Amino acid sequence: MAATPNRPLLEIDNLSTHYVSAQGTRVVRAVDDVSLRISAGETLGIVGESGSGKSTLALSILRVLPPAAQIVSGQMWFENEDLVRKTDTEMRHVRGKRIAMILQDPMASLNPLFTIGNQVGEPIRVHEGTRRAAAWRRACDLLKAVRIPSPETRVTQFPHEMSGGMRQRIVGAIGIACEPRLLIADEPTTSLDLTIQAQYLSLLRDLQREHGLALIFITHNLGIVAKMCDQLVVMYAGRVVESGPVSRIFNAPAHPYTKALLNSIPRMTDNRNRLTAIEGQPPDLSSLPRGCSFAARCPAAFDRCHKETPPEFNLEGGRTARCWLASVAMQSGAA
Amino acid sequence: MKQFVTRRLGYSLLSLLVLSLTIFFFVRVTGDPAALLVEPGASEDDIAAIHHKFGLDKPLWAQYGLFMMSLLRGDFGQSFYYQTPVLDLYFDRLPNSLLLALVAMAFSLAVGIPTGILAAVRVGRFWDSAGKLFALLGLSLPSFFVGLVLILLFSVYLGWLPSSGSGGVLHILMPAFALGWYFAAAHMRLTRSSMLEVLGSEYVKLARLKGLPQSWVIGKHAFKNALIPVVTLAGINLVLMINVAVVVETVFAWPGVGRLLYEGISFRDFPVVQGIVIMGGTMIVVVNLLVDVVYAVIDPRIRLEK
Numbered sequence: 001m002a003a004t005p006n007r008p009l010l011e012i013d014n015l016s017t018h019y020v021s022a023q024g025t026r027v028v029r030a031v032d033d034v035s036l037r038i039s040a041g042e043t044l045g046i047v048g049e050s051g052s053g054k055s056t057l058a059l060s061i062l063r064v065l066p067p068a069a070q071i072v073s074g075q076m077w078f079e080n081e082d083l084v085r086k087t088d089t090e091m092r093h094v095r096g097k098r099i100a101m102i103l104q105d106p107m108a109s110l111n112p113l114f115t116i117g118n119q120v121g122e123p124i125r126v127h128e129g130t131r132r133a134a135a136w137r138r139a140c141d142l143l144k145a146v147r148i149p150s151p152e153t154r155v156t157q158f159p160h161e162m163s164g165g166m167r168q169r170i171v172g173a174i175g176i177a178c179e180p181r182l183l184i185a186d187e188p189t190t191s192l193d194l195t196i197q198a199q200y201l202s203l204l205r206d207l208q209r210e211h212g213l214a215l216i217f218i219t220h221n222l223g224i225v226a227k228m229c230d231q232l233v234v235m236y237a238g239r240v241v242e243s244g245p246v247s248r249i250f251n252a253p254a255h256p257y258t259k260a261l262l263n264s265i266p267r268m269t270d271n272r273n274r275l276t277a278i279e280g281q282p283p284d285l286s287s288l289p290r291g292c293s294f295a296a297r298c299p300a301a302f303d304r305c306h307k308e309t310p311p312e313f314n315l316e317g318g319r320t321a322r323c324w325l326a327s328v329a330m331q332s333g334a335a
Numbered sequence: 336m337k338q339f340v341t342r343r344l345g346y347s348l349l350s351l352l353v354l355s356l357t358i359f360f361f362v363r364v365t366g367d368p369a370a371l372l373v374e375p376g377a378s379e380d381d382i383a384a385i386h387h388k389f390g391l392d393k394p395l396w397a398q399y400g401l402f403m404m405s406l407l408r409g410d411f412g413q414s415f416y417y418q419t420p421v422l423d424l425y426f427d428r429l430p431n432s433l434l435l436a437l438v439a440m441a442f443s444l445a446v447g448i449p450t451g452i453l454a455a456v457r458v459g460r461f462w463d464s465a466g467k468l469f470a471l472l473g474l475s476l477p478s479f480f481v482g483l484v485l486i487l488l489f490s491v492y493l494g495w496l497p498s499s500g501s502g503g504v505l506h507i508l509m510p511a512f513a514l515g516w517y518f519a520a521a522h523m524r525l526t527r528s529s530m531l532e533v534l535g536s537e538y539v540k541l542a543r544l545k546g547l548p549q550s551w552v553i554g555k556h557a558f559k560n561a562l563i564p565v566v567t568l569a570g571i572n573l574v575l576m577i578n579v580a581v582v583v584e585t586v587f588a589w590p591g592v593g594r595l596l597y598e599g600i601s602f603r604d605f606p607v608v609q610g611i612v613i614m615g616g617t618m619i620v621v622v623n624l625l626v627d628v629v630y631a632v633i634d635p636r637i638r639l640e641k
């Protein structure tokens with residue numbers, strides 16, 4: 001394979017992943033023509049409403065999709081290797097070793113029938129051929145690394161003996177077990193205690209710094225993105241509607257959806273304490289409307305938005321936006 | 336919890352009472368046992384003497400009352416035909432039934448679990464469809480038919496296996512197959528659905544995300560979890576097997592409880608039939624009660640249900 005030297009750590013080009021119903025009649029376009037990139041050591045935030053395709057995108061990268069899902073087109077370059085073309089066996093050597101993922105539901109992510117030590121040691125055993133006893137000791141060290149008190153007794157326990165916050169950190173420990181280059185963390189939706197959440201985030205940041213890994217952080221919460229991330233990807237109805245450096249997007253969002261999301265962050269200083277939620281519902285991903293999928297909810301929509309789907313426009317400063325208004329702004333800016 | 340157990344216990348006793356009433360009157364519809372116990376051409380007096388000896392000359396409600404009274408004392412009465420206590424006959428035959436049920440269970444699990452896993456792993460593809468066909472056949476072909484086909488093939492045609500009786504290892508193969516056939520299909524279906532559920536779980540997803548080989552994901556993470564409901568069902572089915580083997584035991588002349596029941600019916604041996612049906616009913620009711628209580632202990636949602 002001809003290596004292109006200046007590719008970033010991970011580059012995804014025009015990836016589409018669809019869920020196809022058993023009869024093949026219903027196609028859910030969960031990920032539609034998505035492109036993104038992330039460099040080594042960087043943090044990329046992915047935000048979007050529930051059902052916008054964030055988890056499906058993450059699972060597509062590792063190709064751990066349910067049988068109904070299918071990567072229908074696109075390319076994924078990781079360290080100059082095409083992940084889409086890899087065989088299952090080749091993919092196995094990527095999973096957990098070079099790219100790891102922390103699932104959204106920490107309560108359900110651990111097998112109830114095996115000890116913590118067994119489950120944390122597993123990736124080490126398969127990827128490094130380590131013996132059971134040695135893997136067990138490594139599991140102990142990993143629990144220490146994710147700040148779990150008295151790891152020697154914790155490794156012998158079962159998941160039901162742990163609190164939610166602890167299980168989440170254990171899943172984190174599994175993620176970093178083989179020192180991957182890229183860690184994908186799907187933010188827990190079963191909301192943990194706020195202080196536990198804050199501890200978890202700072203833990204992730206520390207791990208990232210210590211191991212120099214790139215982090216993809218999936219969340220609903222733009223406030224967390226502001227604190228954690230360098231780059232941002234905003235997803236709506238399976239598509240990336242805006243992407244670019246966090247600071248620039250926060251200063252001047254190019255897409256009306258991003259604008260609306262930023263307005264809906266509750267501000268501590270705002271004594272009216274009002275949440276500007278976005279009116280309306282996202283479209284059904286199995287029958288997308290003609291034109292821009294956000295048009296029905298967009299305050300700035302005009303004729304063209306309802307007729308033609310906007311392509312991904314490249315704006316200055318490494319930004320992109322899928323909006324006809326952005327193209328107008330770009331042209332007037334260029335003129 | 337105490338209330339839940341009390342209520343379930345009440346239902347169990349009630350269903351046993353209904354069962355005893357039903358079987359008591361049903362056997363009496365089959366005809367007069369005296370007619371089978373006397374020489375042809377016996378006098379009215381002889382028959383009346385037999386009726387008197389077995390208490391069949393009393394009114395039905397009195398007979399039922401006496402029957403229930405002695406039942407409460409643990410006395411199932413005497414067989415009309417063998418003239419020995421029903422319980423002695425029953426416990427003589429029970430080990431044979433148990434042996435048959437155990438071999439049939441082993442067979443049904445050995446077939447049902449691997450095929451169920453295969454169908455789940457290849458869901459919607461060839462082996463899944465083949466499994467569905469097998470389950471359909473298993474659940475719909477009656478055991479006497481399977482038994483007769485087996486006898487035709489292996490005893491009459493090939494001459495490999497004895498067609499009836501007990502004693503050797505070879506004797507048990509065909510009856511165990513005929514009895515286990517239905518349960519193999521049932522266990523396959525449950526393994527498949529349980530496995531499918533587990534395969535869609537988050538911890539199996541995480542196991543795959545770790546980069547574990549497929550055999551490890553399925554054999555370790557999915558298998559153990561998927562087996563829990565199957566083992567529960569197998570426990571219940573074992574009790575069921577002991578009590579539903581009438582047809583198989585009759586076809587293969589296997590000397591178990593089922594064949595005793597068949598003989599009891601043929602000879603109009605009322606105490607034997609009543610005794611076996613009530614023993615079987617009690618076993619099934621007790622197992623169901625145990626399962627309900629154990630589930631209620633495990634699952635708070637059932638416990639709190641009105």
Ligand SMILES: Nc1ncnc2c1ncn2[C@@H]1O[C@H](COP(=O)(O)OP(=O)(O)OP(=O)(O)O)[C@@H](O)[C@H]1O
Binds near residue numbers: 066
């Ligand atoms: N197994 C499946 N079969 C069919 N459709 C699915 C399946 N899983 C997810 N979907 C659909 O795919 C779309 C994207 O789902 P996904 O879980 O990726 O969203 P998400 O952005 O991660 O949401 P959340 O923020 O709630 O986690 C949704 O519309 C969902 O209904």
Ligand SMILES: [Mg+2]
Binds near residue numbers: 054055056104
């Ligand atoms: Mg998700």
